[in-house]
Amino acid sequence: MIGAIVLGIVAGYLGRLLMPGRDKMGFIATMLLGLAGAVIGFLVFTELLGIGDDRMFDLGGLLGAIIGVMILLALYRVALKDKRHPLAR
Numbered sequence: 001m002i003g004a005i006v007l008g009i010v011a012g013y014l015g016r017l018l019m020p021g022r023d024k025m026g027f028i029a030t031m032l033l034g035l036a037g038a039v040i041g042f043l044v045f046t047e048l049l050g051i052g053d054d055r056m057f058d059l060g061g062l063l064g065a066i067i068g069v070m071i072l073l074a075l076y077r078v079a080l081k082d083k084r085h086p087l088a089r
Helices: 002-018 027-048 059-084
Strands: none
Touching: 002 027, 002 059, 027 059
């Protein structure tokens, strides 16, 4: 459990660092984004692509989590853009 939280924190911050633009998120939101990104990255890499180890943590899991965070950030920004400008579609 502690390892998942640490992975979420690291992946959340690295994913936000690599994505250009600003997001108003605090520590808890970044950690939750990282945890959700880790789940998305895990599912994409292990289940869909068959890459990586599904039994233990490895650095590939961190890479998958960061990619998952970036995917979720992109979706978040698209959803936020639609909320701010309801006529711009």
